[in-house]
Amino acid sequence: MIPAADWTLCALADRLATGEVSAVEVTRAYLDRIEALDAAVGAYLTVDAAGALAQAETADRHRGEGPLAGVPIALKDIFLTRGLRTTCASRILEDFVPPYDGTVVRRLREAGAVILGKLNMDEFAMGSSTENSAFRRTGNPWALDRTPGGSSGGSSAAVAARLCAGSLGTDTGGSIRQPAALCGIVGLKPTYGRVSRFGVVAFASSLDQVGPMGRTVRDVGRLLEVVAGHDPYDATSAAVPVPGGLGELPQGADLRGVRLGVPREYFPETGLQPAVERAVRAAIEQLRDLGAEIVDVSLPHTKYAVATYYLVAPAEASSNLARYDGVRYGLRVTADDLQGMYAETRGQGFGAEVKRRILLGTFALSAGYYDAYYRKAGQVRTLIRRDFDDVFERVDAIVTPTSPTTAFKLGERLDDPLQMYLADIFTLSCNLAGLPGLSVPCGFDEADLPIGLQLLGRPFDEAGLLRIGAAYEDATPWKARLPGDPPEVRR
């Protein structure tokens, strides 16, 4: 068997384009790994072997047509795929088969990508550990008893375990960057409006953004080029041109002339794991060695990001999830009357975290509380955005840790939602401000668990972030380190 899984997405795409390998054999290699290893990892909710092989055959007939021709990828189960079950890891959508493809799925197909299947996640993308999935636990390929992060934990685990060549996730408060950091891969949350949300199950509409996850910065760049760009089906998608060449960024570039801000609020005295701080400080020195100018900056409203986020996101979620009522699709629990049907369907169809957020959001929008909670949060959000505007007057990007800790044990924070919410303290502001954010691996802790470095950029400057990320990646050994395969459990 060919070692397809050992190649990065870009390397694989190049080999497929030249005909050195066929899409069918590459797809078979990946399907075989999924079959052998995913019982232990738990990344996939749905594997579409037949569909993937059919797409691979088509790709082989049209070799080289499309930047991802024949490349096997997998999607967080939040992306609607026509004819392929899309659950959002919720009982309420357990049997939902979408009648349409979302825009990014359509663009992936048009680029020739092969879709292996759908990946586990926290239910409706609410969570930071993927433990809120209604269907299965996902383990971190670096330590299977630990979380892969969340909510895109199936995506980060699948990429790290080489169960797909690349993946798409969504990021509402860190759901791409935090799992990328915890699994030692690269994850990009683009600028709000950069990638269409049409056909992506909505969590919090003003915060949600689709982004790529891959083994390298260039893999992520290649995926971004395919999925990004204005979509007439999404009124919030931006008509800003997508730069090219993001999969072929020059090797070994330096960072002379680049000014990087280090915000003091992101290095708190407590709560930041020492190994994480050490690795991030070392990474900052590495960036300085590459020629970047390092500047101390301040984002004074950072401490309010968690509170702001936990009002805005649940409020929007309570609204977006009102459509799951058992009338037109999804679970229905019958009851004596219509109101009973609604309440039982939703009461039984949603898991605890989703219910918690629906209640919180419903409360924050309800009569008498709107001004004190939702409106107030919206105002503080404006102040958080202004902090970034001010800092970006002086620097090109901001460098921080992605997550305050490395991967924690499964089950460890399940009963303490507030503690769980703190996993996202460094990633939330980026969504509140609508900015692009990139997480790249920057080392390991004492237990050999990966650590992520976060780069935040100006609106629509994904290219700038990817250039910095690639320069750092090229200068450090982290991307060469991959977790060993878990034990095979063939059924």
Added chain:
Amino acid sequence: MTTRYEPVIGLEVHCQLLTDEKLFCGCPTRFGADVNAQTCPICLGMPGVLPVLNRQAVDYAVKAGLALGCTVNRRSHFARKHYFYPDLPKGYQITQYEVPVLEHGRLEFDVDGVTMSAGIRRIHMEEDAGKSLHADTGSTLVDLNRAGVPLVEIVGEPDLRSVDQAVAYLKALHAIVRFLGICDGNMEEGSFRCDANVSVRPVGRAELGTRVEIKNMNTFKGIHRALTYEVERQIAVNEDGGTVVQETRLWDDAAGRTRAMRSKEEAHDYRYFPEPDLPPLDVAEAQIAAIRAELPELPRARRQRFERDIGLSAYDAGVLTSERALADYFEAAVAVHPDPKLISNWLTTELLGRLPAERIGVSPIPPASLARLVALIGEGTISGRIAKDVFEAMFAGEGTPDEIVAKRGLVQVSDAASIEAVAREVITKNPSQVEQFRAGKAALKGYFVGQVMKAMSGKANPKLTNEIVDRLLAGEGT
């Protein structure tokens, strides 16, 4: 001493806009399609869908607002209004809340010949819900064809002080939206729906009484009855020493009364918040100017012009301006032949007798033909009686009046000698009738005229025939 009360009424009118597509998706809006045939993932509220705004709907809303003298908010916002109902697919309706697209307008209307006006508080855009059909099997069936059809809600100020004023306001508004071509005004199909806020207070008191919202009124007549009933009910409650309860009441047309809605659900908490999926709605100055330039003359102005400049009666002017197509037809005909009174008569009695006003635009008789018909009467080419036959033939699609007159040989005979020859023959053949006439039975003159007409296939000039018959019966020349 009895207290006199005055009603205080404000109307909220929902108009379905006649756009080709729905407000936030490209589904068609035609009425009468198969159940759910005009739906797509977006208006079905499927996971992952997003709304994108229909520009035509914005243009129509702005058109209504300009016609009602509203201020256009250059930037307005959409909001979500939440409630659970099977025909509301997303669990929220996209509407406008804090800042609507249009505000601060005024509507003029006439009550018993007196011009009055009432304020328009705001006009906002929103999407319609679907329809729930209550099956008799303990189930409700949901058809979402209407879900997402664009509406404007025109919210009037509580400036109306009688039921007649309320109905006149509503009729004026109805005429305007139809004149603008933005709404078909069909009340029974629900494309023009009216809710009313009604309170009463003793005459002279400044503060308002408790407001009751009345829903489910489907005809102008029903609205008149419902408001009359509700005003009387509230007065009776006050007279009996009771208090009017703030509530929503449904008009039951069959029973002729309003009844309180079952308040099974707790007071609504709609949890409005700004719609994050839609950017603010910006209406450009150029867009406003273009819409303003296209505004037609509105029904009231047109009616006044018909009375003042054309000299029609108030009644005729009212009929002719009840429908834009009718007024357009009338003006097109008058432009061809400037005899407005006769054209008005033919239009209102003959054409409207055969065709409803809203179909006048597709009449088989074009305005120029009706004008020509009237001209032929005026020229004396045909008689009014023959003209009716020609009209029938025109309506049947047989051609222009000239063609029909020529083909059927209907030109009026105005040659006195020919008529007199026939008249003499008639008189000669009816000696006994002549005798009776001369004995004083004057009504028999009509008999002779009729016989002459009959003998001449109706083509004799009526005026001339009358004169000749008069002269001959008077004994001249016998």
Added chain:
Amino acid sequence: MAARNDFTDPERVAHVAKLARLALTPEEQAVLGRQLADILRAVDELAEVDTSGVEPTAFAGPEGTFRAPGQRVAITNAERLANAPEATAGAFRVPRVL
């Protein structure tokens, strides 16, 4: 106005759950109520931020455009109803609306 943080009151939890159409078991109601009260205590720190004169960020994106005529996601009749728990004669069927 009621106390800001009144998720400690079971009736408030029940009221909000009813608004959101969520049936909760008594245990859920107790646990969720306690957790929500904790969360609200944490978010109450926003009250200390001076936001006078600050417009809320209601929308974090670019200015939008209008839809081009004819832009539609076409689906078949079968697809419209394929996921429906219950359908009759093309319509979605639900327990009778009172």
